[in-house]
Amino acid sequence: MENQEKQGISIIAKPLREQIYEYLRDEMYRGSLLPGSLVNVNEISQRLGISKTPLRDALIQLECDGFVSILPRRGVMINKLSLEDVKNAWEICRALESEMLIPIFDKLTESCLTEMERLTREMKRASELKDTYSFYQNNVAFHNVFLNLSSNDQMRRIIQLNKQRLYDFLTRKHIPQWEEEHCEEHMAFIDLIRRGNAAEAAEYLKVTHWSLEDQETYILQFYFNGETHE
Template sequence: MSGKKHIMVGTLEYSSLSEHVYLHLRREMNNGTLTPGSTINISKIAEELGISKTPLRDALIHLECEGFVTILPRKGVLVNKLSIEDVRKAYDAIGLIEAFVIRKSIDKITSAHIEKLEAINQKMTNEIQAGDFTNLFESNLEFHNTYLEISDNDMLKKLILPIKHRLYDFPRHNFIPEWELRNGEEHTQFIECLKKKDGKGAAYILQDIHWSFDVQKEFIFPFYKVS
């Protein structure tokens, strides 16, 4: 049997094919097939997927815009390593955006939103205490998206997700339970501010504690395995 992973084009529009290739490459990063510092062989991947190089190049441009790769003219495509400075900038950007959103959207927070946030946070806490980190990233995204989705600023919402994906771009198995449990406590403090309609307090927790590089650096450095 052939080892090729043909993408069924069918009636897919061109942009959909490029997006399909993009998602394939992201999965290859997530499962460790594409590793930081490695190079992407465009011809080989195009052959494996059974597609032309054009949608593959479009997908790579998308990845470059999000910081995952660097396209080197006439040299190939480099899979970027995530530096500690990248992490610092990501935390600054996420904290700034999330704090802005919650200040603007605090009056739109309902009891249903709060109940959902509490349920997700409790689920995460239970799993962390059980040593199960399988769904941690997706659950954390769901927690934060619960209030981010309230915003009508679609541009900000589109900006923030790739930044978060960049923080968890490649397989990481060195989860730190103490850090994850503390994040849950910060989530709880954030929820309490929402209950009081305290947008300023909620924004402070997000920007100056939860997404503060300086506050979280004691865990960030060992998580990303830098000294």
């Protein structure tokens, strides 16, 4: 598989295990590997022309990151998201993002805010086109503008993994009102930053933007078609 292109992935620089990991994550996102389904290790190994060892290594990493479960005598299952999973990931992002904002606040330049405004406009455009994929790609990029100013790689990694759980196993349901509120909150957040009040901006991020209480109805619609799944 090294130095080859198979199934649309290029195997050149990264360790084979990492590239297989990314390939499997992409398969999950595309819906080729669905939550609750079993991974056919033999079929994937043959398709990619690789041995089972790096594939198993990638699956072990996926299990550590919460995407799959390795079941004795049954195989590897793609994990489903429960409402508790969503709430836990939401709370982690809520706590860490608001905590990370304060130390990097003075690094937020006008060019950073201009980029955040641009990404919010892209979100609005994607919402109008009912392009949920682009909407959430730009949403993640918006938050990364300030998160990437932090030198705390571990906290950024935790946020990244939890957002992947939140945004990568999607029905990609278009909820116009929720998307509109996202954009309005982004602009309000930018305004607070421009006013120079770090504590108020962090509080807005935690209490309003990542509020579970205010957004639970949308969360149920987005992930579970309005039904409660514990």
